[in-house]
Amino acid sequence: MSKLQVGIYIGVIFITLIVVFIFLGVIPGLRQTSFSTTIVMWGIFPEDDFKSALGAWQEENASISIVYVQKNPASYTTELLQAIAAGHVPDIMVLPDTLFHANQSNLSQMPSLFMTPREYSETFTGAATSIFMQSDAIYGIPFALDPMVLYWNRDFFASDAIATPPVTWDEFLLDAQKLTKRTPDGNLIRAGAAMGLASNIPQSTDIVSLLILQGGTSIIDPATRTVTIGESRLINQIQSSPTETALLFYADFARREKTSYSWNHTFSPPEDAFSREDLAMFIGRASAYRSLAQRSAHISIGVSPVPQYKNASVKINYANAFAFTVPLQSQQQHTAWRVATFFAKPDIVPLITNRIVLAPARRDVLGAGHSFPPSSVFYEEALRSRTWYDPDPARSSSILKNMIESVAAGREASLAAAEARTRLESLLK
Known part of the structure; x- marks a missing residue:
């Protein structure tokens, strides 16, 4: 064997030993620098709600750690802009x-290597994909939905011989009349339903949005980003406005002269009134369940699907969606998308949604149902949910609340809807 061959063999052995020592950590610091990374995740839910999912990731991906930082959704956008400016x-x-x-x-x-637009639409519900996919560009991996549901006091229903919760809005109206209690001079002492106003009903805009969506139109169309509130449609060969119908139906619950009168300014917000047994039923978000159950342990709470219009060919709900998104300035986009898709896997996403008591955004997981009765309703409603494109939650909420309150005060619904349309259009300019 020549000296050259001996030198080559010794060199190969030496390099091999160096690689092995680095991998085993014998040479301090080198393995950590070469093989580990950290992904920083911002979220609006408590870290404990993600603990199981984070643990599942760590078991399969020990070299990639995730640091979860809880943030206030009200300051989310501002904090992101500040982080971009600071480079962090x-x-x-x-x-x-x-x-x-x-x-x-x-x-x-x-990147399409993670999921194509077709796969995306087939995997997640429409309420989630209609916002986070724009013109086949995917900006987020949905994982949770917060649909509207009906909360009702089982004991109050039984006391008034109402066997089941309302399925249609006609039944909702009749049940509200039966459940409303008054003094001899007509003052309300128990509300049958929390409807009619915006000032003391935080979910008023959500309820009216639900009614409008069920009527066949939207507020701002997610696909075209055009304002559609107030538009008319042909129903049984009659031109009508789902927005005006929704506003009048909703507002009548706060009008003393109407038989549907069951709510006024003296009541606390629905969750408070319900816990105090001053309210028999209300439409609220699935996300309200956890706190409502804790505050109302003395009440037998019923959770049911929201009512629908009578003879409706399609059942419709309204939900907000939550997704994992990756900032453009992230230096670890590929790894971040890998983490996001992992958390949305069918065996992982329930670890999150079961903790936050919301519905998963995946169709296959929703289709499997849930054994916990309230969650089974959330799953059912999530499958039929839709949403609308909201360019500015604070300003749009103010616009819609003003529309609702003005109709409750006696303004023509058509005029209120037209003004809201103009103001919403200004948000998109």
């Missing part, structure tokens, strides 16, 4: 659909 953006953001418009320009698009 998170790698993943848990984003509600209502904050998508404000943040879209700062979000990266998911």
Whole structure:
């Protein structure tokens, strides 16, 4: 064997030993630098709600750690802009659909190698995909939905011989009349339903949005980003406005001269009134269940699907969606998208949604149902949910609340809807 061959063999052995020593950590610090990374995730839910999912990731991916930082959704956009300016953006953001418009320009698009637009639409519900996929560009991996549901006091229903919760809005109206209790001079002492006003019903805009969507139109169309509130449609060969119908139906519950009168300014917000047994039923978000159950342990709470219009050919709900998004300025976009898709896997996403008591956004998981009765309703309603494109939650909420209150005060519904339309259009300019 020549000296050259001996030298080559010794060199190969030496390099091999160096690689092995680095891998085993014998040479301090080198393995950690070469093989580990950290993904920073911002979220609006408590870290404990993600603990199981984070643990599942760590078991399969020990070299990639995730640091979860809880943030206030009210300051989310501001904090992201500050982080961009400082050069310290998170790698993943848990984003509600209502904050998508404000943040879209700062979000990266998911590479198609993770999921194609067709796979995306077939995997997740329409309420989630209609916001986070724009023109086949995917900006977020949905994982949770917060649909509207009906909360009702079982004992009050039984006391008034009402066997089941209302399925249609006609039944809802009749049940509200039966459940409303008054003094001899007509003053309300127990509300049958929390409807009619915006000032003391935080979910008033959601309820009216639900009614409008069920009527066949939207507020702002997610696909075209055009304002559609107030538009008319042909129903049984009669031209009518779902917005005006929704406003009049809703407002009548706060009008003393109407037989549907069951709510006024003296009541506390629905969750408070329900807990105090001053309210028999109300429409609220699935996300209200956890706190409502804790505050109302003395009440037998019923959770049911929201009512629908009589003879409706399609059942419709209204939900907010939450997704994992990746900021454009992240230096670890590929790894971040890998983490996001992992958390949305069918065996992983329930670890999150069961903790936050919301419905998963995956169709296959929703189709499997849930053994916990309230969650089974959330799953059912999530499958039939739709949403609308909200460019500015704070300002749009103010616009819609003003529309509701003005109709409750006696203004023509058509005029109130027209004004709201004009003001919403200004948000998109």
